[in-house]
Amino acid sequence: MKRDDLNHPTIQGNKWHKLKLNLQQAQLENKTTLVTFGGAYSNHIAAVAAAGKDLGFETHGYIRGEELRDSPNTWSHTLIEAVDNGMQLHFISRSDYRLKQSFEFLSTLNRLHPNAYILPEGGTNEYAILGFKEVCEDLENQCPDWTHLYTAVGTGGTLAGFIANARYQPKRQLLGVSTLKDSDYLIEDISNWVTKASNHQTNSWRLLQNYHGNGYAKSSQEMEDTQVWFEESFGIPLDPVYTQKLVFAFLTELENNHIPSGSKIILYHSGGLQGRKKQDIAQSTIL
Ligand SMILES: Cc1ncc(COP(=O)(O)O)c(C=O)c1O
Structure with a gap:
């Protein structure tokens, strides 16, 4: 992570x-x-x-x-x-x-x-997408042979930032976990951002649309239980809106054998921990 x-x-x-x-x-x-x-x-x-x-x-x-x-x-x-x-x-x-x-x-x-x-x-916006250059360079230094990167998706800017800036390698894949229901439109948005921002060959990428937990800021009991298990097992706090779904999606993909053995996987912890505050979690069904 x-x-x-x-x-x-x-x-x-x-x-x-x-x-x-x-x-x-x-x-x-x-x-x-x-x-x-x-x-x-x-x-x-x-x-x-x-x-x-x-x-x-x-x-x-x-x-x-x-x-x-x-x-x-x-x-x-x-x-x-x-x-x-x-x-x-x-x-x-x-x-x-x-x-x-x-x-x-x-x-x-x-x-x-x-x-x-x-x-x-x-x-x-365009500056936001360019802003991911630095973290992509970090990843090359910290885990140069990574093959898969998972990140949570809201507007798609973060995923677009990774696609536009990550170094190309034939086996690499970027996977965005959509936190919204009916998020097909994001595929075009993300493609447009990438086309504007990138002048090199990009890694293949996909938007995973089955892990939104019934919509933005909502989640299932299974997802919430996964968050509790993950935090207790690894001591890494997650937020209830984005990184909870990220971890749930990754574990489900793993369980369903969607990730080839030998892969080197990065889960991107995108922060958002201010959203853990109790009141927000209690009211998180209001959009
Ligand atoms: C913590 C966190 N992770 C991921 C995202 C998704 O980022 P993007 O909107 O760039 O897709 C957001 C929000 O926008 C966020 O607050």
Whole structure:
């Protein structure tokens, strides 16, 4: 397991790789504010709030679910911590949220936050994809003969980052474990990111769509039991939304003989441990 839950004290896991070049770019452009989007349990929201606090940016988070505006007593730990880190929250309806990448919505944001660097949902953009170069180099040094890499998938940016940056070897495969139901559309999204970001031959890759546990932030008893077993056996904490499904998927693939013997497998621990907080787990059925 590549323990990237340990790579940064406040912006851990894949978030560090996705944000670091974006933060440099925001500084280069002399931006004073970071604006982004997410659900009430978004690790990305938590990471942007922490980054803003560390680097002196004002931060604004546009959060899906206007019903949360007047009920702060129902806020997730993620939102409470984001506010503690100085983020200003703006709650918007699900229909407005769907328009967040539209020209009109972005123009309004630019008017409301004139010197802002706008980060997309989940932080996935070209800088985010490029940000995975460093961790791919780490893997070449730490486990040069790896054959399989498993990573959890939300927007697909992390998997795209690995595909675009990992050194090509004929036997290598990258496997993304989708945490969402009906995630076919991600295959095209990921392919597009990779085409834009990579100028070399890439390893083969697949999106595994059978391990979403009935949808985003939901999971089965079997998956939860696997998390408990894994943590007790190896002393490595997992998060309930992403890495729990990653480990469950890997163990199931192994059990079903889908992985050839002699393979050298890396499970990518993408962090997200702030999502372990009790309140979030209890409420994790709310999207
Ligand atoms: C801990 C963790 N792992 C994996 C992912 C999935 O990353 P991506 O959205 O790049 O697919 C996320 C979230 O976005 C996350 O927070």
